[in-house]
Amino acid sequence: MRIHVSDLLDGDRLSNDVFNHYGLHVLSKGAQITKTEISRLIQHQIDFIDIEERISISPEPLQRTLETTVNxxxxxxxxxxxxxxxxxxxxxxxxxxxxxxxxxxxxxxxxxxxxxxxxxxxxxxxxxxxxxxxxxxxxxxxxxxxxxxxxxxxxxxxxxxxxxxxxxxxxxxxxxxxxxxxxxxxxxxxxxxxxxxxxxxxxxxxxxxxxxxxxxxxxxxxxxxxxxxxxxxxxxxxxxxxxxxxxxxxxxxxxxxxxxxxxxxxxxxxxxxxxxxxxxxxxxxxxxxxxxxxxxxxxIPNFIGKNVLLNNEEMGIIIMTHPTEFFRPLVQIGEDFIDMSIERDYEIKQVFL
Incomplete structure (x- = not known):
């Protein structure tokens, strides 16, 4: 059953693994959907996912969060x-x-x-x-x-x-x-x-x-x-x-x-x-x-997909944000990925919205 993330209900289960468009694994098959999982999907700019057929449907869909790219x-x-x-x-x-x-x-x-x-x-x-x-x-x-x-x-x-x-x-x-x-x-x-x-x-x-x-x-x-x-x-x-x-x-x-x-x-x-x-x-x-x-x-997740200038003067794009290391996201530069929560020498100088 393919469904838009905005229509997910509390208790839905994924029928397949979910990957973002960079190939990074986001959620596993069988994961039960809560507000946290919906937020993660939106952060990764994932619009549609596959879920198992619903046995019982909650009366109200979860409120959408705000953490994706502006339209x-x-x-x-x-x-x-x-x-x-x-x-x-x-x-x-x-x-x-x-x-x-x-x-x-x-x-x-x-x-x-x-x-x-x-x-x-x-x-x-x-x-x-x-x-x-x-x-x-x-x-x-x-x-x-x-x-x-x-x-x-x-x-x-x-x-x-x-x-x-x-x-x-x-x-x-x-x-x-x-x-x-x-x-x-x-x-x-x-x-x-x-x-x-x-x-x-x-x-x-x-x-x-x-x-x-x-x-x-x-x-x-x-x-x-x-x-x-x-x-x-x-x-x-x-x-x-x-x-x-x-x-x-x-x-x-x-x-x-x-x-x-x-x-x-x-x-x-x-x-x-x-x-x-x-x-x-x-x-x-x-x-x-x-x-x-x-x-x-x-x-902070609003930065996902935004271009950034690093302290080494290289330009990159924010792929993922960190739940506690707010200012140390995963950044892609060309074909390379830099996890700034691990590689501490890197700093973001500017975000381009």
Whole structure:
């Protein structure tokens, strides 16, 4: 029985060994399918496999993961939805400024179309890089953090209801910036001490706006605490470890990722690999390690099939990623294969998306 990987069900069994298009063995005949096996198949860009005839069928197919190569055919459909979400976020900021609260229905009207159209998208990295522009940074950032917070929550095995709520928290995490003067937010030079103190108050403003709008303490605390850090170096209250709300720990990781990967008035967008390496470094001090490593582990497979420049100036292509050695994949150079988890002299200098 030949079937597309997106239609696999928990409990299906392979009727044949599975190899990727480089001839590398991926799964063995008789293997029982779970979410892990589906993720591995998608990582290797395998579309169809053979399974044994089903005896019993689970009522719901497993959710697809995002770790394969982008297909630009979605762009005409997704781009207007994304742009409308950015525009609506801008309107929410205006409402928060003028009225001190936002319409809960408007927030969900942004959230649901994005998730319905994008949760099956296989390469969220390339998708966001393609959609990202230098315009409307604050509003695009809110949309991207909302989307990625939702994905990260699913990777951390939150319930569907909580994943949606965490996505909503991501969309609203910076709503307090509506109270900050645009001249400060968009200032290309270094902020003065007074200006930075004012920017930091957006967490408190956001907490108050959300409580006035939703009466939802989880969402309000996420806005208040998304700049808190596990080592107590964050703001506004220098909280540590478990003092920080779990939702805020998720949004903190995504907030830093989106900020670093985006083009802003005062910085050039960073190389994707550099950003993930920086998150990994921060996971030992400022960011929750479990949350951060889950994010990196699910983002790294997006590099499969991408061209890379190594530290010896050779060009190669990433064939497989490593589940724990995040930045040491299997790379093909011509006819040769280099397992960077073993051959430690090699480093990746740049990934070409």
């Amino acid at each position: 630009p055919k979605w762009l005409p459909t997704v781009k207007p939805i994304y742009e409308n979400a950015v525009k609506t976020i801008q309107e929410l900021f205006s409402s928060a400024l003028n009225e001190g609260k936002v319409d809960t229905a408007v927030v969900d009207n942004i959230l649901h179309p994005l998730l319905n159209n994008l949760q099956l998208e296989r390469d969220v990295v390339s998708m966001l890089l393609l959609l990202n522009t230098q315009d409307d940074y604050t509003y695009q950032h809110s949309v991207q953090v909302g989307m990625l917070s939702y994905y990260l929550a699913t990777w951390l095995d939150y319930s569907p209801e909580e994943c949606t709520k965490i996505g909503r928290a991501g969309f609203l995490h910076d709503i307090g910036k509506s109270k900050i003067n645009d001249d400060i937010l968009n200032k290309p030079e270094k902020l003065s001490t007074d200006e930075f103190d004012e920017v930091k108050r957006h967490t408190i403003y956001g907490h108050d706006i959300i409580l006035e709008s939703f009466q939802d303490n989880d969402l309000a605390l996420t806005a208040l605490q998304h700049h808190e850090r596990m080592d107590g170096s964050g703001y506004p209250h220098a909280l540590k470890d478990d003092e920080i709300h779990p939702y805020a720990r998720i949004v903190a990781v995504v907030d830093i990722y989106s900020a670093m990967i985006s083009a802003r008035v005062y910085q050039k967008e960073r190389d994707l690999l550099y950003v993930l390496r920086e998150l990994y470094r921060l996971s030992f001090t400022e960011l929750d390690p479990v949350t951060t490593h889950a994010f990196i582990r699910h983002m």
